[in-house]
Amino acid sequence: MTDSAKIAAALRPLGDTGRIGLFLLRMLGSLRPTRSTLVNTLQQTYLVGARSLVIIMICGFFVGMVLALQAINALEQFGASDQVSLLVGKSLFRELGPVLTALLFAGRAGTSIAAEIGLMKATGQLDAMELMAIDPVERIALPRFLAGLLSVPLLTAMFNALAILGAVVFSLGVMGLDSGIFWSKLQTGVYFDQDFMGGIWKSLVFGGLISLVAVYFGYHARPTGAGVGSATTNTVVLSSVLVLIFDFIMTSFFT
Amino acid sequence: MRANYKVELASGIFLLLGILAMIWLATRATNYGQEIGKDSYEISARFGNVAELKDRAPVKIGGVMVGMVEAVELDPVTFEAVVTMRIDTRFDEIPNDTSATILTSGVLGDRYVGLEPGGSFEVLEDGDELFITQSAVVLEQLISKYLFNTQAKEEAEE
Amino acid sequence: MSNQTSECAIRIRDLVFHRGDRLILDHVSMDIPRGSIVAIMGPSGVGKTTILRLITGQLVPDHGVVEVNGQPVSSMSRKSLQQFRKGIGILLQNGALFTDLTVFENVATPLREHSTLPEPLIRRLVMLKLHAVGLGGTEELMPDQLSGGMARRVALARAVVMDPGLMLYDEPMSGLDPIAVSTIGRLMRETNDALGLTSVVVTHNVRQMSKLADYCYILADARIAGEGPPGELLDSKNPAVNQFMKGQVDGPIHFHFDAEPGGWNLLQ
Structure with missing residues (x-):
């Protein structure tokens, strides 16, 4: 490999980042407040969001139970099992809720977005749209991006709600802790603007990241079966990594 | 590319559920409802x-x-x-x-x-x-x- | 000169196009007269689809011009290109129906996108086109429930739903059974004559095209090897044309990719 080829290889991730950024700009540039954009976005919200609901809720419930179990185990040693709801609530709202929901969403919806768009490309549907003077970025990419942006915060909220329920079931139902203490600890210890809103902001960013990556890889997939396959793989890998990186960045800068 | 009625309804329900979950969390599981605010x-x-x-x-x-x-x-x-x-x-x-x-x-x-x-x-x-x-x-x-x-x-x- | 533009729906002059280092089109010129069906034929990978994409403005030539109705396509702004494409109907390879929409919605898509017609009128127009291709009653089916020939006909209905002045076909017959091939061929002729269209067909199906087309161009080695009405081409003395029309293995056109590099180097 020559030096220039090495430099080119080293700069490739940077170029990819640039292309994804430009694609985002192109999508936002095609955003027009029309009824068809709204209808398409709603439809995609159902396809990417509502269909991820069941898996998100099941996972949320069990994460809540296991968090409560671990927290009670650890806190009992200090005679502080009263604090369980605080520990569960804070860690859920700040970290686990947004991050786990985002990772589940990347696996459940990100892949299907990338595969669907990739397949549309492989079968010439995107081409056909372009030739009908319909912008496929506006028609196909943008609604999916917006739907992801909208869905992930909502899914995160449902994940958190079910996780709190899971913690309630375990710590009140199984361990027999006092429910008044449980709720009052949450209501005095978990701060709305730092913990709750911080989590919402995070999940909004994660939703945007995942759907942007999925839409980008789908749209730029090679028009073959293998191309669509690698687009879905790349989507899961890159969006999961980005979610964790951005989680660290946001946590360290905004709290 | 008209979404049919069922899909619109389902996404509406999804949005509603999500917003309800947010409100429930905010009022029940954070200090939002407890805020000593206006009064x-x-x-x-x-x-x-x-x-x-x-x-x-x-x-x-x-x-x-x-x-x-x-x-x-x-x-x-x-x-x-x-x-x-x-x-x-x-x-x-x-x-x-x-x-x-x-x-x-x-x-x-x-x-x-x-x-x-x-x-x-x-x-x-x-x-x-x-x-x-x-x-x-x-x-x-x-x-x-x-x-x-x-x-x-x-x-x-x- | 002005007389010529009004007679020609599409004028292609001195077109040069490279894909990477490979020369795809080498100073190609064509005139496609209004109201006719013109076939562009040639072996696979010779750049026939490239010509279609140059006509629609999806690709930009390295040299030369493509004029549609007297307007050069490559110098159009994004907006006028959009406007221009609304006046073209295109049938892509395999039809390219939107798999997530019903047959009805597929055909209705251009109308919904580019017109503000009321729903009952859209319904009538779509059903009219579906009946014209002999598929009334399939409107609620999904594309994966259709046979290949039916899907192609739905795609044809979708392509003509805006009543375009120019129809472009990319391999409209490939992968279909003989009956479907004849059906599509007849529909192409009917729509062309009934709607007063100009049609450009890119294909390697010699037998169908010799029946259907008014005029043929044969591309080989990035150049036009021969042109003329199909009857004349069949009796052509040009060895490349003769080889292609008769489907012979031996001749000036290399069908093996391995055999090509020498030839490409000579051209460059």
Whole structure:
């Protein structure tokens, strides 16, 4: 490999980042407040969001139970099992809720977005749209991006709600802790603007990241079966990594 | 590319569920509903030392929460800590000679402001300042004072 | 000269196009007269689809011009290109129906996108086109429930739903059974004559095209090897044309990719 080829290889991730950024700009540039954009976005919200609901809720419930179990185990040693709801609530709202929901969403919806768009490309549907003077970025990419942006915060909220329920079931139902203490600890210890809103902001960013990556890889997939396959793989890998990186960045800068 | 009615309905239900979950979480599982917000008045107090008193720390009378700390600032002239507190309007008959103390819940717990009502007939109003205050007890200072005192006593005895 | 533009729906002059280092089109010129069906034929990979994409403005030539109705396509702004494409109907390879929409919605898509017609009128127009391709009653089916020939006919209905002045076909017959091939061929002729269209067909199906087309261009080695009405081409003395029309293995056109590099180097 020559030096220039090495430099080119080293700069490739940077170029990819640039292309994804430009694609985002192109999508936002095609955003027009029309009824068809709204209808398409709603439809995609159902396809990417509502269909991820069941898996998100099941996972949320069990994460809540296991968090409560671990927290009670650890806190009992200090005679502080009263604090369980605080520990569960804070860690859920700040970290686990947004991050786990985002990772589940990347696996459940990100892949299907990338595969669907990739397949549309492989079968010439995107081409056909372009030739009908319909912008496929506006028609196909943008609604999916917006739907992801909208869905992930909502899914995160449902994940958190079910996780709190899971913690309630375990710590009140199984361990027999006092429910008044449980709720009052949450209501005095978990701060709305730092913990709750911080989590919402995070999940909004994660939703945007995942759907942007999925839409980008789908749209730029090679028009073959293998191309669509690698687009879905790349989507899961890159969006999961980005979610964790951005989680660290946001946590360290905004709290 | 018209979405059919069922899909629109399902996405509507999804959006509604998500928003409900958010509202439920915000009101039941955070301090949002407990916020001492509009129906409150503000009082302030000056302390020599507030230790690690933080914003949103509780303000209590007789162990019951009546408000929370809004801000902790330093007076640049007197170098005293100025603590601003929001008190719920339900408690609008607190005498104006009430004293404020920085206390600790438990041995190593969080700091909070304890109010000890006085005997005056005048009540506190928005913007009033408490004049009788007692600073936080800082464990290190206490220990060093004790050591210093015993040392001084021993020296005096000699 | 002005007379010529009004007679020609599409004028292609001196077109040069490279894909990477490979020369795809080498100074190609064509005139496509209004109201006719013109076939562009040639072996696979010779750049026939490239010509279609140059006509629609999806690709930009390295040299030369493509004029549609007297307007050069490559110098159009994004907006006028969009406007221009609304006047073209295109049938892509395999039809390219939108798999997530019903047959009805597929055909209705251009109308919904580019017109503000009321729903009952859209319904009538779509059903009219579906009946014209002989598929009335399939409107609620999904594309994966259709046979290949039916899907192609739905795609044809979708392509003509805006009543375009120009129809472009990319391999309209490939992968279909003989009956479907004849059906599509007849529909192409009917729509062309009934709607007064100009049609450009890119294909390697010699037998069908010799029946259907008014005029043929044969591309080989990035150049036009021969042109003329199909009857004349069949009797052509040009060895490349003769080889292609008769489907012979031996001749000036290399069908093996391995055999090409020498030839490409000579051209460059």
